[in-house]
Amino acid sequence: MMNLKETLYKVVNSKTVQGILTANIFAFLVIVIQSSLMPKDPGILVFSEFVIIPMLMGIITAWFWKDTGIRGKQITGHSVVNCLIAISMSFFFLGEGFICLLIVSPLIFSFIIAGAFIGRAMFKKRNQKLNISIVSLLLGIFIVDSLSNHYHENMVSDEILIHASPAEVWQHVVAFDPISQKENYWLFKIGMPSPMATTVSEHKLGANRKCIFSNGYIFDEKIVRFDINKNLIFDIVDQPKDPEIMGHIDIKRGEFILKDNGNGTTTLIGNSWYNLHVFPTWYYDLWAESITRNVHFRVMEHIKLLSER
Amino acid sequence: MFSFVVKRAGFLKDIPLVAIIFDSLMRFWMLVTKPELLDWIDELEEDVTRMPETTIGIHKYGGTQFNYKGREFAHVHSNGLLDILLNKQLKQSLMLEGKIKDHHVYKNSGWVSFHLHNKQDVSYACYLLNIAYDRTKQK
Numbered sequence: 268m269m270n271l272k273e274t275l276y277k278v279v280n281s282k283t284v285q286g287i288l289t290a291n292i293f294a295f296l297v298i299v300i301q302s303s304l305m306p307k308d309p310g311i312l313v314f315s316e317f318v319i320i321p322m323l324m325g326i327i328t329a330w331f332w333k334d335t336g337i338r339g340k341q342i343t344g345h346s347v348v349n350c351l352i353a354i355s356m357s358f359f360f361l362g363e364g365f366i367c368l369l370i371v372s373p374l375i376f377s378f379i380i381a382g383a384f385i386g387r388a389m390f391k392k393r394n395q396k397l398n399i400s401i402v403s404l405l406l407g408i409f410i411v412d413s414l415s416n417h418y419h420e421n422m423v424s425d426e427i428l429i430h431a432s433p434a435e436v437w438q439h440v441v442a443f444d445p446i447s448q449k450e451n452y453w454l455f456k457i458g459m460p461s462p463m464a465t466t467v468s469e470h471k472l473g474a475n476r477k478c479i480f481s482n483g484y485i486f487d488e489k490i491v492r493f494d495i496n497k498n499l500i501f502d503i504v505d506q507p508k509d510p511e512i513m514g515h516i517d518i519k520r521g522e523f524i525l526k527d528n529g530n531g532t533t534t535l536i537g538n539s540w541y542n543l544h545v546f547p548t549w550y551y552d553l554w555a556e557s558i559t560r561n562v563h564f565r566v567m568e569h570i571k572l573l574s575e576r
Numbered sequence: 577m578f579s580f581v582v583k584r585a586g587f588l589k590d591i592p593l594v595a596i597i598f599d600s601l602m603r604f605w606m607l608v609t610k611p612e613l614l615d616w617i618d619e620l621e622e623d624v625t626r627m628p629e630t631t632i633g634i635h636k637y638g639g640t641q642f643n644y645k646g647r648e649f650a651h652v653h654s655n656g657l658l659d660i661l662l663n664k665q666l667k668q669s670l671m672l673e674g675k676i677k678d679h680h681v682y683k684n685s686g687w688v689s690f691h692l693h694n695k696q697d698v699s700y701a702c703y704l705l706n707i708a709y710d711r712t713k714q715k
Contacts, residue, residue: 339621339640340614343607373601380600381593388634 286331287349290324294353295360301413312515314546315412317374319405324349325382326389326402333390342387346380353379366459367515370554419543420519421552423559426536427567431574433496433525436533439573440499440523441490442467442476446569452561459558460484462566476501486518499523516555517542535570537563578602578655582681589637599638603654613656616698620652623702627709642705649712650705656692658701660708670707675700 278284297320328349332342354372357363363371389398429436445464455461460480467490468475476488484507492500500522524536539559545551581598589595606613617640624630624642635641639653650660659679662670663686670676670688679687690701 338615338618340607340611340618343603343614347604347607376604377597377600380604381596384600384634385596388632391632 282331282335283337283345286328287345287352289331290327290349291352291356293327294320294324295356297409298361301409311417312545313412313415313417315409317371317545317550318378318547319409319412321350321353321375321378322382322385323402323405324353325379325384326386326405328379329383329386329390332383333387339384342383343380346383347376349383350376350379366454366457369457370551374550417544417546419546419548419552420540421543421548421555422538422540423556423563424536424538425560425563425567426534427564427571428528429533429535429571429574430531431533432531433527433533436525436535436570436574437496439570440525440535441465441470443566443569443573446565448565448569448572450565452565454558455481455561455565462562465566488521491520492522496527497525515543515545515551517544518559533574535567537567539563578653578657579680586681595636595638596634597638599635599654602638606654606656612695613692614654616656616692616695616701617652617654619698620658620701620705624650624705624709627706630709642709644709644712647712649708652692658690658692658704660688660690660704662686662688662708662711666707666711670704676704 298316301316325346328346329342332345337345350372353375354368357371358365358368385401389401442465446462450456450461452461460482462478463481464479466477466479470493472490472493474490474493476490478486478488480486486503486507487505488501489504490499490501492498500520502520503518506518518539518541520540522536522538524538526534526536528534539562541555541559543551543555603614621632621640621642625632627644629645631643631646633641633643635648635651635653637651637653639651639657641648641651643649648661650658652658657680660676667676667686667688676688676690678689679685680689688704690697690704692698692701
């Protein structure tokens with residue numbers, strides 16, 4: 268019993284643990300204060316939450332570790348522990364999903380480690396003015412970013428050549444039977460929902476279309492353009508809010524364009540428009556484009572298979 | 577991987593923090609795949625801190641920078657690539673030993689690059705750091 272108490276006392280008094288705990292409490296409090304004082308659209312996560320807060324977390328740990336003689340390898344290792352705790356807290360308190368956290372983790376890891384090394388360099392200089400300036404600048408960026416409007420829309424376009432006439436392809440574009448091919452995109456393989464089938468209430472303008480995903484999620488769609496053998500456009504009218512990436516991206520509209528190549532083949536073009544609710548877009552758009560592209564190809568390869576059968 | 581990024585995305589290095597963030601990711605990757613490399617980098621740091629009037633900081637293009645009276649004389653990236661400032665004469669004579677190469681970016685300068693591949697490389701790296709330190713001190 269005494270040993271346990273002593274160990275606990277040692278752990279709590281260790282600068283390593285104090286640094287990690289303080290950094291995580293700081294991050295948690297900042298996010299709580301930010302969401303209560305600066306309400307933004309639900310689901311929007313700003314650049315500062317993935318860049319500035321992790322960097323400040325790293326700097327905080329460096330302040331606790333500055334006089335401990337800690338080596339670079341230990342700083343890296345302890346920073347990884349710090350990241351894992353921050354990611355676990357996001358899972359439990361922010362309700363983020365596993366895949367979402369997997370996607371965000373490179374940002375968190377790199378900025379927390381960078382923050383720890385920047386902090387080490389800062390505190391070695393023992394220049395209070397410099398330290399205060401850097402921390403104030405980061406907090407300033409955080410406040411401005413939190414108060415700014417965030418909106419990002421993007422379109423992803425892909426095409427595929429099908430050895431069948433537009434009339435044949437059209438039959439499988441409006442609605443199609445369940446996809447039986449195995450997943451080949453790594454995110455689908457580890458559990459991200461992938462498109463499985465599409466049903467339609469009627470083959471005409473204004474009809475309701477449903478895109479069914481592998482986990483049972485259904486995207487409700489409405490056909491807004493029905494140009495037989497040429498063009499199908501549908502607006503997404505309702506989509507599931509999932510803790511995984513789907514909570515952070517809104518698919519707005521989808522389109523299929525069928526181009527008759529005049530030689531018995533058809534070029535099928537798939538377009539999707541989406542709004543991204545997570546920032547920075549230079550990072551998350553890479554993922555969103557990759558996921559959208561793989562959704563396109565899973566559907567379009569299936570249409571190709573059915574049309575060429 | 578490092579050479580590919582430097583070649584293809586090297587133009588991004590002047591954007592503040594980009595190179596430092598990339599280096600942090602490399603450091604994380606090394607911790608997972610080759611943790612002993614981080615020990616070797618720590619040994620270099622300790623060797624340099626024993627030299628009078630040296631300081632250690634963050635290199636603007638990522639990694640740990642070694643300074644004498646605030647002037648840089650070497651830096652090491654987190655993949656174990658040590659860049660050392662010599663002069664062209666020293667560079668030529670040391671290159672005859674066959675262990676160092678032209679700097680991975682600035683080929684026609686006094687800078688040289690030496691890659692830490694194993695534990696034995698640490699002592700040669702310390703030898704190079706000593707030469708660079710002495711040269712900077714004498715200037």
